[in-house]
Amino acid sequence: MQTSFNPRSFLVTGASGFVGRALTQHLGIQAGTRVVCAARSHIPCAAPNMTFFQCDDALETQDWRAALDGVEVVVHLAARVHVMRDTAASPADEFRRINVQGSINLARQAADAGIRRFIFISSLKVNGEQTLPGRPFQASDAANPQDPYGTSKHEAEQALLAIGRETGMEIVILRPPLIYGPGVRANFERLMRLVQRGVPLPLGAVHNVRSMVALDNFVDLITLSTWHAQAPGKIFLVSDDHDVSIAQLLRMLASGMKKHIWLIPVPPCLLVALARLAGKSMDANRLLDSLQVDISETKRMLNWQPPHAMQDAINKTVTSFTSKQ
Template structure:
């Protein structure tokens, strides 16, 4: 029996992880659309913008009951996940990632298919492709998965399970793999980097000639919204990006420019930076700052007719405004 409180004359799109960095932005984008009602999947009661509705959802896991949140839903945008943990303390990290990101995702997807959901849009990670690219090369959507860390492995396994479930049930699966996402409210290392630049801290990164792809939050949200209904998106993998790759040195200069200041960068040879980072147990951080990771979004552009609507400089300006006002 249908829920008498659920309107049948509008489309309902469930966004999981709706208090997270990406999920919150997706809800905000959809909340003032006349053609749909975003159902914000949250684990607690929160205030929501526009016409968004709240669905209190369970923690992501194999035994979670999503039936209430899926009532009347046409499409799911699944952003909830156990995210990449820098200082991992779990005894078996891979098992923890699998419980949430594989078993939890597939439990949600099975229930979605049973509830008649037409399309399931999964926010995965470029880590499914790997951790770095060689100079002059870029990851593509056609590459065989080559994840390295537990988080990447769990996302790759979730993707495989979703496509298998889609073939079994007929529910359309769309996978989007973003690289590092930045924008208003960004946290982690990107926020710390902006804070260093804002305080004028000298950084030994003035001679880094790598290339890295990023994706602004507004660009990623625009791509996800495109994937909600585009007929060519069904049962495909798409890589996300801004369409412009930057060296770490260039990124810092452009973050500083967005703040109206100059970056204080010292040109230390990368070989010395790597050696120093290894000596203090920060080898992984050095790889993210010094290695290349490029993403080819030509398949995304050509298949969906999509272009990133926000430039890198504008995206950085929006991120900076949210940090320093």
């Protein structure tokens, strides 16, 4: 029977990233903990119990022995992430080299070092790119990745679970959707800029359903998964448990900024046609499609509830964004 334990020493890869910074700070403020922060570029350690480990681009051959010394739990965030305009000669090969072979290399060394638990941060893209009405993704669904990034995450998941069965190291897999919070970039930041500028947006008639997760909620679940007895060997989906349409999200952003927003009710089919003519079909899909997850199993198995309400998390994100303008 699996039992929970009280880990006090952690290795976090990708510690300089959006999630990595928040997670290492959260783990580092807990009394009696030790956190090894692994990243390619140097990052300052915020506390004496945090140490930096510099890794290189070749994660598939990286020697992790020094970083793993004395560690109980690994949280593997480092990855080649999904990019809109990939310039690699073979994106699939690059994703596989870093996300699959790099993860296998770290997990093998972790098992050899006696690491008890290995948390792998995967992606909802393993499930697919969109959901049908009333059919949210579940962790038990068959994988259906649609691009090299999602495929590489799925392949890494399968390899890590196999290593866990072979070595006894406890593997936990988390698949987040879009993560937002202070410092968020990419599409979420673009939406905030549009709301801030007061630009009329033709999205008032869009009634899709999308799941997202606040950074603080995700960090809370990662932390829980480092010790919970029911976590090993499982795949968990995560969200704020409050799904919204793109129109609702824009109104929540506007509320956080205390701004008026003008949403024009243009039929979605017309938006799709215009996007196709402009060569922006993928961008339109991200705005108009539904992408919903069912986290009932996560809540039940881990006795977890997202601790931060979505509007509160959006307000915190907006405050950080506007303070830097």
